[in-house]
Each structure stands twice: as structure tokens, then as C-alpha cells.
Amino acid sequence: MIALMLALLAPAQEIKSDDVVTVLEKRCEKVSQKTAASVVAIRVEREPEAGKKPVERKPPRRNPFAGPPPEPEDLFAKRPADFWCSGTIIDADGLVATTAFNVSGKVKTITVRLPDGRELEGKVLGLNATDDLALLKIDAKELPVLVPARVEDLHAGNPVIAVGRAPDGKGLTLNPGIVSAVSRLGGRGVQTDAKLNFGNVGGPLVDGEGRLIAITCKVDTKPGISSTRGQNSGVGYAVTHEELKKILPDLKSGKVVLESRRPFLGIEADQKSALASGVALAAVRPGGSAERAGIKGGDIIIEMDGMKITYFDELRAAILRKAPGDRIKVKVMREEKELEFDCELGWAPEE
Amino acid sequence: MHAIAFILMLAAPAVAQEPEARLQKRIEDCSKRISERFVFFLGGSGVFISEDGYCLTNHHVAGTQNQTKVTLFSGKQLMAKLICTDSVGDLSLFKVQGAEGDKFAFVDLGDSDKLEVGQYVVACGNPFGITLPAEDNRMYPTITLGIVSALHRYQGEYFDCIQTDAAVNPGNSGGPLVTLDGKLVGINGRIATRYMNRVNSGVGYAIPSIQIKAFLPDMMKGGEGGKAFHGMMTGLSLEMGPPGTGARVLGVRADSASDKAGLRKGDLVTEVNGYRIFNRERFLGVTGMYPVGTEIALKVQRADEKLELKGRLEKYNRMEIAGLSLPQRPERTRPKGAGFLGTTIEEAKEGVKVTFVTSGSPADDADLKEGDLLTKLNGKKIADRDDFLSRIWQRKPGDKVKLTVARDGKEIEVEVVLAKHPDD
């Protein structure tokens, strides 16, 4: 009897598991070890604007952390002039991914600092402002590359970590968070509440095992009341490695898309329509993709690429999942008749 | 007997699942479940609280519409009718008009009073309106994870709110804040911001479920013509100050709710409905989270006595809280040309207390600060606010006055030269 009780109590000591905090800390340690070798620091020197002084970010007149809010100033819309940002090694033969924003402007030289301390010159091969990704080439071989994660296995709530390099170019930075939504940016990115900022975008977003999910990007720098103006808001985006793979050939071949471009159909929905299902069109944009295909104002869009369209946002989302130049089939109702049109999507710059 | 022991022994290792793995699973399950119960309002968020389609959101999201279109997690668009709205507490109750027999997934209300600072919470919402139908036509809201940073925060008309560092932004308003068991402990509605940037900086405020529970029964019935009203102890002037042992009564207006409750000048209110009261803000916070007409129990210290009083809340009146119609104080107007000091003052136990110093004024030049107690003017005791104001206004710009100031437990004398009022 007593022997049985002891036997019961004994496993309590053996199957001792790590407490939550230890696991969280160990996860960061593991991610640090597995990813450090593939995360680089990037420093960009830019030409001064022709005829103007170099664009120095104006320091705030008073510390914005200290008490009441300062006067409204263009505090954060500009990236700081003098710091190291982040990049991810994506090919052993010296290909580095970073954000298009990091290497935008009149770039003079790019210095890439490898984790082993070597500083090499980086050359921009290609750039895509829509995805906010850029591809750099450095003269190095046999570089370590991250193992990709299975994006389709992701769920909201999964732990992720945004890895980057410190502003002095040396240490690693880790910002843990969760997956806030698995499919954003027209299916090309994931959303996370891990803190993203000028310093760490361009680095990898990894899972608890250090596997690459996406490249962090899109720190909002637009002016305006709903802009984060460079400050982290808890709404962060990262473009998946699958999307990066798709645009890689274009980037390698030197394709440069300087402006973010959204696929564009060129229609104006009738806001006053009381339709139960379908999108009634008030008009089509002259010269736009819809007009060229033969769609007219008054038509009701009921299907796109075989998918039933009930309301406007469904149509908008479906278009945003495409790319400029893609062909789509649009079915409309016109005077009780169903008509189908073949459209080639144009593009509209992001406002 | 031995068999039972044997079975127990086999079962035992199964319960020793790694706690972090359990936590992870809870976070994922919670995220999934709350998404299914989420309601997309135009420009904001909401959540189902009953199977037949009642849902909550903020008043500032949709409370001025009698009906509005909402989108569900499934992607379905339906109309929602306003049942009742609380414009002060920022809470609106809608009912989604589904087809006959439609059943909606909903959340249970939790107990916000049982929350602990440090506890995990999940916020679900649609910040910046970024959600669009996914390939499966579903509308996936944004999930963010954080902890409870503070409880019982008084933020004006967010009387008793939960502070969290889970990221919430414009667009999250009206959405649910849940504990990991999926129970609703708050409705997100406000954020504190820095740098004048309207984005999250780690401080979100949520209306607590304890307040929602107090209002729901009446709101379900439509309230008063579709409106719900908060209560307050009218006719009460309380001393302002940092948290201490209670809220000190400076004045009670005749025939007000406070008068009927038996409160008197000099009383120290220490408890209301079991909540410890430590200053004016907490008193306003506790009394403000109930509907008009609620009876409250007060514990009061009067001289050496400990009293228990009962009060009935009258209709919440914004102007009174702001002190624009202070009890027992007729408004006085400054005579044109009178001397200007540059302080805003409040009644205090002794003399008057400085609540604000105008930048660039004589008071500012003399280094008077918020919190200073002015006890004497030119050596003579300041009786009350009226006395202080009339004596300042008797003087002209350029006149010197000596103020006796109590600050940090010390008494100092400050000489001020009155100036011309900026308006003159």
C-alpha cells in the first residue's frame, strides 16, 4: 500500500516541467541562437537633396516622453538620419532582404554588417514598394539561411518574435508578440502585435522555433491623423516568405517598383443602392480596366472569378488579392441578363 | 482498491502537461472563439452577448444611429437595431436582426472585480478598419495579447476602467476585452496617447463588466426612451487630492442626494458599496458606474464616529462634476480692471488650494504651484474662496500682496505683484 503511494508521488518529481516564464525566456534564447547568424545590420548613406542641405530630422523641442504633449511637429514621419537598420539573409550566396523603405531615397552607399563583424558593401538589385521589400547583394558566400515555417499552419494567437539589429549595429533585438491575423495585405502578409519600428523592420518574423514566417515591413510614415508616423501602434505587418519567393525573380532581375501600387479595376460603387446582394455600379472610371473590358455604369457585379460577390468589401478584397496586370473574369447583371467580361487589372498608386 | 490506485497512477502523468503549452493553447482557443463572436460595426467593433443577437459596442461608434449595418465573422451582413444607448458611459446595446430562429455565438460576461493586475487578457477588434473578407469570405478581426496593467482607473466618464497594455487602436472601440477563459471583462473604448499621435502606446482603457452588468437589465428593456443614465451623489463638494484615507466632504447642498443621504461638511467617506474610497476621483468613479436610482451604502468617518449611510443616486450631471455649478457658491464675476494673480483655486479645509497656475502670470513668476495651500493674505487668514477672490479683486494691477503658502509641510511667505488681467 505504502509502496503504491510512494510510486504515485515519485512521478511528481520526475515530470517537473518548466514554468511559464522560463519557457518564454528559453524560447527567446532559442530564437536568438537560431536566427542571429542570418540577421544583418544595414547602414545607408544618402546624397543630399540637390540644392538643399542634407535632410536632418529635426529634434523635438521638448522631450515627448516628459509629461504633457508637445506642439504638433513632424516628429516621426522621417526616418532618423544616422542609425543601423535590419535585414535578413535569404540566400547563402549573398542575397539580403530588407524593406524598400530602408533603402529608399538617393542612396550613396549601403553597408551591410554581418554577425561575424564583417562590413560589406551592399547593392540594391531590385525593389518593390507595394510589398515594401528590397533585395540587396553582398559579396559573401555560404551564409546561413533561416528555415522557412509553414504559413498555412499559423493561427491567431501563435507566438512570434520580430528579430532585428540594435541601432549601434551590434547586438540582436527581439520583440515578441502574437499573430494578430494570419492573412492581411491581400493574402501576402501576416499581422502581428510584436513591436515593429524603424530599427527592426527588414528583419525576420519567426516562430518559436526560429523558423522564418515573414519579413517585417511597412512602418507607417505618412502624415495625417490616422498615421502612426513611425511610432509602433501594435498593428504590424510582415510579408510572408512565400510572397517574397514569388517576387524574387523580379527583384533579382532588377525590377524596381518605387511606388506602392494596388491592383485597380476602376469602378465606382453606388452608395445609395439597397441591393440585397451584388455591387451596383454608379459609374466606371474612364480608361480604367472595367471600362476597357466593356463594363458600364448601372451594371451589377455579382461574381468574380467564379466567386459570388455579395457586397462591396468582398469585391475589393478579392481584387486586392490580385496583382496589377492580372486577368480576372467579372460577371454582371445588366437589364436582367447575365454578362461576363474579361478584365486586365490596372494599377493605382497607394494614397 | 489496488485497481483504483493503479488507475490513478496511470492518470497522474497526464495532468502534468507543460504549463506554457497549456497557456499557448488557451491563447489560441481564446483567439478563435472571440473572433467567432465578434461583430464588425462601421468604424468600430462589437461583440455578441446573447444567442438571439444582442450585442454591445461603444456609444461613440454607433450610439447615434437607430439602426446600422454590421458584418459578422462569417462574412454575413445584417442590420442591427439600437435598443438602448448610454452616452455618458459610452455603451450601446444593439440587436442584430437575423432570420427567424438564427442563433449567434456569444460571450458570457465575466467578473471584472476578480481581475488581478498582471493577468493575461486578449483584445479583439478592427483597428484602422483593416479587416477585409478573406479568401474564405470570413472577416477575421485583429487579436492582441497583453496583461491587465491597472484596475479601477478613473478617466472622467470612464468611471472605473481597466487599463491594459494589449494593443488597442482607433477601430478597436466597442470591441471585447476577454480573459483567457473567453469571458468578457471589458469593452475597449479609449486609449491614452503620447506625442499627440492617435495610436496605441501601451495604454488602453476598457469599460468593466461590473458596470455593464449594472446597466444591462434596464438597457435590455430599452431604458428611458432608448437612453440609459448614470447616477451620482448630487450636491457634494469634495476635496481634491492624491489618494489618502478617504474623500473629504467640503460642502453639501440642501435637498440634494448627498443631503438626503445624511452627508455633512467635514465627513470623510471611506467606503462605498464595499469599495475602498481614498480620494475624490475614486468616489466619483465608484458612484458613477451605477445607473440613476441605485441605492448605495456609504461608510463615513465623522469626528470620532464611524457611520453607515444610505444614499440614492440622482441623475448624472456633467456640469456639476466639472464644478461649473458648485454647490452653495453663487458665481462671482471679476470686476474689470481688478488685479490679476493667475491662479485657479478650490475650497480647502484651511484657506484655498491652488489647482492651476496660469503660465506667465504673477503667480507663475512667484513660483506658486499646483497643490499650494494659500492660508493668509497680507497676514490675515483667508476664510474661504469668496474671501480670497474679493480681497484679490479689491486690488489693482501693480499692487503687492504677501501670501502665506503651505507647501510640503512647510509654511513660506511669497510676495506677488498683481498684474493686469489678460482680458482687460
Added chain:
Amino acid sequence: MKHAAAVSLLVFALAARLHAQEDPDKVHVRVYKKVAPATCYVEGGRNRGSGVIIDKSGIVLTSPTACGTNTDVVNILVKGGKSYTGRVMGRVNEHELVLVKIDAKDPFPFVELGDSDAAHVGQISYVFGDCFDSLRNDDQPAMSMGVLSGIYEVTKRQPGTFYTGKVLETSAAVNPNQDGGPLVDREGRLLGIVTLNYDDSKFTGLAVPVNVLKPGIAQIKREFENPAAKVVPKPAPRVDPPAKGRSAEVWFGAEVRAVNGGLELTRIARKGPAFHAGLQRGDVLTTLDSSRMLTEAALQKAIAGKSPGDAVAVTVLRDGEKKELRVTLGSKPIY
């Protein structure tokens, strides 16, 4: 009888095993209970911020940005509605270190000093403090959670800060008036003190590592207990090295408003250059070094070309009379 006892023992053992597993939802509550009682709201001079008690006898560690660069008396608020006054024991402003002794005999809850040299990126960290008046109004030392997201050097000082050097960066939310407050590890040991300094790339919370503060803390404590042991301090290192050949920021010491014919002085900084020159509020500045002063920009441009110590000739109108004065420009003070 023996069987019943055995069964109940078995059940007990099982229950004990289940109970030993913590509630994962509340793993961080433990640190709150440890550190919140030692977290302070701090106020001194015109400044306010946060602080933390580091000794049972009531020694508060805080920052000059929270309680002033040369104040002697500091007001302190602690959870539970307790207010105290404290006297500054000593300070090392360039480390953003101020020690305050609370004037009271209660034994105080306190945090232990940790070892910031052993800190590593990725370890759990929490920030406590007065967050948007949480402690000052609502008796709530707010807590935020994150990790040490980076350890690096900052060489630039944001306005209103004093410290440069190694910093601990945290992903836990840090907000106005939490400067001076504690950054702690998983056991509630002090890793650093929150600073107002931040790196331009991030705007995130930084903390001065506790190991940077330890020598100062030890010295101040020693001198406080034994004033005879006070070491004559070496002259403080220059905190304001001119960057890129620019001189330290030049200061006139008045706020102005454009009016008909000149600039009205709406505010004179106490003990500032304009004050010392005899300028008064209400004076209308018409010329500076013979240049007409009609806009604020004109004044700023005229001053920008000068250095601290330079004198300028100003003409002002006071009650209709023209007055000519000389203003010796100063250096812009941090506080």
C-alpha cells in the same frame, strides 16, 4: 480503516500534484504583488515622475527628470494612499540617479538590486510606475510586460535627458512620467531605471542599467550615514559636448509674441539673460543689434548666429518710452 486512510492519502497526493501547477493566466501577478508596493510617484520642484524603494528604511531611487536636478525636498506617493516627504540624500545627475530618504519610520517594502551585467536580450522584464496619473490619482502603480528587447549604447541625448551609455531596451510599454521608475526581472529584482532618453529609431522604453547606478548608490549611502566620509567630488564631466562644431545652444530667455511694430515679451524666464538685463514682461522689443525685430523668426535667426556670452544691444518700448539695454546671452539650460 487502513484502506480508507490509504485512499484519502492517495486522493490528497493527487490533489497536491494538481494544485502545484500554477494558473498560467496569472503567472505575472506574482511580480506585481512584489514590486507594486515599492513603486512610487515622485514629485520635486516642477517635475514629476516615478521611483522605486530600494531599502527597508525608505530609500527611494529615482531620476532627476522625475524630481528635479537640484531639489532638496521630494513628495512621494505609494500604493495604499500613503504620501510622504523625502529629502534628497545625494544625486549623480549624469547617471540620472537621485536617492531620496523618506521622512518616516515605517519599514518599507522594497525591491532588491539585480545584476544588469548578467541581463540578456529576451529575458522577461516588467515596467512599473505612475502611468498617466495611475498612482497619483487612482492609487495604481501600473505595470506593463515585455522582454529586454535590446542592449546597446546610446550616444545621443534627447532633450531633457542626462544619460548616455549602455542602455537596456524593453518592449514593455513605457509612457510619460514613468521615468525614474523600475525595470525589473522575473523575480522583481531591479534591472534598471526608466530614462526619458530614447533612440530615434524606436521611441521605445529605455532604462539605465542598475549596475551603472550601483557605485553612486553605495557612495551616496555611505556619505549620508557618515558625512565625514564625504569624498570631494571630481569636477563633473562635461555633459554637453558640442556636436559637429556647433556651440552649445544659445539662450535669450524670453517668450515673444508679434505685435504691431515689434515683439511683445510675454514671458521672461526667471534668472535668465533677459531678466538679468532688466527686461520686463510687456516690453516690446523693436530692434536687436540694429535689426528690426518684427517676427519671432527674425529674433531666432539673430540669436542663432551668436554664442553664449555674447552681448546684444536691444531696444524696447516700455509704457511708450524707448529703452536701450544690453543682453548678455546665456546657454539654454536643461531645466
